[in-house]
Amino acid sequence: MPSESNLSSQTLPTHLTRWGGRIYAIIGLSVLLVMVAALATTVGSVKIPFLMTFQIMLSKLPLFHITPVWPSGIETIILEIRLPRVILAGLVGAALATAGATYQGLFRNPLADPYLIGVAQGASLGAVAGFLLPTTWHGFGVEVIPLFAFVGAIASTAIVYGLARVGKSLPVTTLILAGVALGALLGSIVSYLIISSGEKMHGIIFWLMGSFSLSQWSEVKLVLPYVAVGAGVILLYARPLNVMQLDEEQAQQLGINVERLKLVLLAAATLITAAAVSFVGTIGFVGIIIPHAVRLIWGADYRFLLPLSVLTGAIFLIVADLVARTAQAPTEIPIGVITALCGAPFFLYLLRRRRKVIF
C-alpha cells in the first residue's frame, strides 16, 4: 500500500471535483449546434447568401430591427421551408439519441436502441394503416399518418410492457424478449401490407426510411413539447440511472425504487421516440450510435452522457439531413441511408482509436 499517498491526500484532489472538461464540451456543443443549424439553413437548392440568411433570421427576433431588403420569396424559403426542417431534424436527433441512451442504461445492454421494445414496428404498422385508409378518412383537420404512427408506437410498447410484467416487477430480459417477439410479429404484418399496397408502396417505403421533406412549423410545435418534457424527465433521472448501472439489487440497496424508475424512464423514452418517428419515419442508427460515440469520447457517467447525447444527436441529424437534401439535389436521399453511411465509418474510427471499456 502506498503509505505516502495516505498521508498527503486527505483532502480531495481537484482532478476529481473538476468535471473533467465535460462541462466545456456541453457549452462547446451548444455553440456548435447553433452554428450548424444556421449553416444548414443557408445551404440548399436555392442559393441564398450567408449574410442575408442571418439578416432574415435576426429580423424575426424581438431585439433587432432590420428593414427587409430581400425578396419575400427568399424569406419564405428560409423561414417556412428550411428553418422548420432544420429544427425538426434537431429535435428528432436529440430525441432518438436521448431515448437510446436511456434504454441502454435501463436495460444495461449496449445493443439497446429506441426501437428495441417494439416502438418502430408499432409506428410503422400505424403509419402503413394510415396510408392504406380510404382517402375519405383523411382531411378531418388532422394528419392521419403521424397520428396513427404515434398511437401505434405507444400501443405496441404498452402491450410489450403488459406482457413482460411479472407480478409487481418488470424483469428486463423478459421485456426485451417480449419486445423483440412482438416487433417481429408487427414487422411481418407491415411487410405483408406493403406487398399488397399496390401504388401506395412507394410512399410507404419512403416513410419507413425516414424523411424530413414535409417538415412544417405545425409539426415542430407538435413534437417539441413531447421531446422537451420527455428529455427533461430523463435528465432529472441521470443520477439514479448511474446507480442502476450496478444492478437492480444494489440499486435497491442504495435506495432506488427500481420499479418506479423503470416505469418513468420507459414511459418518457417511449413518448419522445414515438413523437419523433411519427412525423419523419423510423430513422435508424442515431439512437444506438450517438450515445456510444459520446461514451467513447466523454465517459459513461449519465449526468454528462445524457445532455451530451441530446446535443450530439441534434447536430448529427441536422448534418445528415443537410447531406440528404444537397448531395444529390434535386433528388432527396432517404435520411436513414445517410445516417448509416456517414455515421458508421466515423463510429468505427472512434472505436478503433480508443480501445477501452466503454460500457
Place this chain on the structure above:
Amino acid sequence: MIKIEMQNVCLGYSGKEVLTDVNFQVLPGEMVGLIGPNGCGKSTIIRALTRVISLYRGRILLDGKDIASIPRQELARMLGVVPQMPLLPSAFTAFEVVLMGRNPHLSLFQYEGPKEMDIAWQAMGRTMTHHLARRRVGELSGGEIQCLLIARVLTQETKAILLDEPTANLDIGRQVEILNLIRNLCLENNLAVLAALHDLNLASQYCDRLVLIDNGRVHAQGTPSEVITPQNIKEVYGADGCVYTHPVNGLPSVLVNPGNGRVSNLRKIMERDEV
C-alpha cells in the same frame, strides 16, 4: 444507533421455503457473524434485510420499525450493504462507484456536490483505495473491488452495515485489515454490523456473537465459544474433531483434520449438491 431484529422470519424463493423461524438480534456496537454451510441461506437473510425479497412470515424490525413500512430511500440511509461479488459497470471509475453511496442522501433534483465528494474521498482513505480513484472498475482485482465496496458503504453513512462474505476475495493480510477496519468502525460509531462469513476462524476472532444456520433453521447462536463447538461443527459440517483453542486469546479455532472428517464432509457436500 440502530438495532436489527429478526422475529420468526420465514423466507424462500418461488414458494419454496428456504429459512424457517429465524430469530436473532444485532445490537448497536455489536458485530454478529452469520455462519453455516454453502447454500444455507446467509445471503438470503441479507437480501431480506434490505427488502430485496419479501418475507413469507414474521417480521424484521429496524430500530423498532417494521422494514416493510420504511420507504426504500430511508431504509438505505439506515442500512448499508456490501454485496458479494456484485456486478459493477466496468466503464465507471472507482470514485464514481464509491460516490454512488451518497444516492440515498440526495433528492431527485440534486447532484453530488463537493460535500458528497469529500465524504467519498474520506471513505476511500479509510479503505486505502485513494490510488484507485481514477481507474475503471473493470480493470480492478476482486480484492480491490471489495475494498471499494466497503468504501461505498462507508460513504452511505448508515448506522447498520450488512456484509456478505466481505473477505471472500482477499489474501490473509487484507482479510485482517478489512475486518479490523469494520470492527473499529463498529465500536467507534456504535454500528450494528451483521456479516455473513464462511471462514469460521475469522468469524470466531472478530464477532461478538455468531448465528449458525443449517437446514433452514438457526442451529445455534451465542458467543464464539458457545457456537463453535466440536459437536456443532460435526452436526453442521460433518467434520470431526477439528476445534482447538487459539493459543493467544483462547477463542475457538478450527483446524482441518484430514481423515474421516474429510470423507464424511465430502459425502455431505455431494449429497447436498446431488452429484
